[in-house]
Amino acid sequence: MDSSKSVRGETSIKIPESNSGKHKSIGAAKVGASVGGGGWQRGVSIFDFILRVCALAAALGATAAMGTTNQRLPFFTQFSQFQASYNDLPAFTFFVVANAITSGYLVLSLPFSIVAIVRPHAAALKLLLLIFDTLMVAFTTAGAAAAAAIVYLAHNGNSNTNWLAICQQFNNFCQRVSGAVVASFIAALILIFLVVLSATALRSH
Amino acid sequence: MDSSKSVRGETSIKIPESNSGKHKSIGAAKVGASVGGGGWQRGVSIFDFILRVCALAAALGATAAMGTTNQRLPFFTQFSQFQASYNDLPAFTFFVVANAITSGYLVLSLPFSIVAIVRPHAAALKLLLLIFDTLMVAFTTAGAAAAAAIVYLAHNGNSNTNWLAICQQFNNFCQRVSGAVVASFIAALILIFLVVLSATALRSH
Numbered sequence: 001m002d003s004s005k006s007v008r009g010e011t012s013i014k015i016p017e018s019n020s021g022k023h024k025s026i027g028a029a030k031v032g033a034s035v036g037g038g039g040w041q042r043g044v045s046i047f048d049f050i051l052r053v054c055a056l057a058a059a060l061g062a063t064a065a066m067g068t069t070n071q072r073l074p075f076f077t078q079f080s081q082f083q084a085s086y087n088d089l090p091a092f093t094f095f096v097v098a099n100a101i102t103s104g105y106l107v108l109s110l111p112f113s114i115v116a117i118v119r120p121h122a123a124a125l126k127l128l129l130l131i132f133d134t135l136m137v138a139f140t141t142a143g144a145a146a147a148a149a150i151v152y153l154a155h156n157g158n159s160n161t162n163w164l165a166i167c168q169q170f171n172n173f174c175q176r177v178s179g180a181v182v183a184s185f186i187a188a189l190i191l192i193f194l195v196v197l198s199a200t201a202l203r204s205h
Numbered sequence: 206m207d208s209s210k211s212v213r214g215e216t217s218i219k220i221p222e223s224n225s226g227k228h229k230s231i232g233a234a235k236v237g238a239s240v241g242g243g244g245w246q247r248g249v250s251i252f253d254f255i256l257r258v259c260a261l262a263a264a265l266g267a268t269a270a271m272g273t274t275n276q277r278l279p280f281f282t283q284f285s286q287f288q289a290s291y292n293d294l295p296a297f298t299f300f301v302v303a304n305a306i307t308s309g310y311l312v313l314s315l316p317f318s319i320v321a322i323v324r325p326h327a328a329a330l331k332l333l334l335l336i337f338d339t340l341m342v343a344f345t346t347a348g349a350a351a352a353a354a355i356v357y358l359a360h361n362g363n364s365n366t367n368w369l370a371i372c373q374q375f376n377n378f379c380q381r382v383s384g385a386v387v388a389s390f391i392a393a394l395i396l397i398f399l400v401v402l403s404a405t406a407l408r409s410h
Binding site for chain 1: 289293294295296328329331332335336339340342343346347348349350351352353354355357358359363365366367368369371393397400401403404405407408
């Protein structure tokens, strides 16, 4: 009993010497699992926060670009309406809703990301962010892919189904919509990277 | 030295008594981190394998249903072709490719899932599966959403863009395509669940 106690005492003295005095050492097992991991975990959390802000910017940009697009034509065509906006096509409406929800989630997740920076060993928090990030990956990708399919059709048309390209008439509309789709795919890519980053951080806990 | 050796010997004798003789105890720290976790990890890995087989069935079904759909019309219409197949629309071609790649990945991942059952503490393997699962979530969802946008258009048409519904003519085609899209969304949902499951398993390592 005495010899084991002396060994424990030696370990707790050694910790401040090895430049890892920042994280609290509760037990010998915990210290063994996370030696040198505190700084790395914090770095990953800071990177996570920065990426989250970038994804928010991309998702907000996509929502705004699609939501405010509204082209009124100066001349008469065969269309009954002379105006093109996102709510003419259900896929574009879904795109706006999906990107708005992703933006909202990303805003709400920022405080949690800050908590993860302050407390690098909060594994449950990282797991929660990872789960919701994965859901948002699927959601954002679905919105972007649905809109991309319709934008492709608007640009090129389809002779097999007699669907004509409308981008000759609504050129400005098509360009803004294409930009919004690209921004949404960028947001989805950043979210995928966030999931991978969180998983790597969880593995080293 | 002698006293510590006797303590170690005592630990290794105790392990078979406490019904956890299956997982090998390498060090005291490792045992402390994963006490009672071996059985749970193995259960999660078995569940992971079963879900992977289900996702494979859904993705393969979606690929086959979309890939083999080919409706030849018995009467004359205004269309130049009297046949509808998946390669008439680029979104459907992408759907087939995406689901085929997902199916291929899931087949390749099955042996790794079996290794994870045999060795419940292989965290690096689980991390690798999680990363590729996340990529496949995005891929499958993109294919399913793009096809869903086109199927919606084929069913309902769009008066704003003068795109007419084609499902009156190609009713059988539309029904099979809709089924394939639903199967693909099911595969994507199972993959999302696999990611969440892997992340939960990683957290408890």
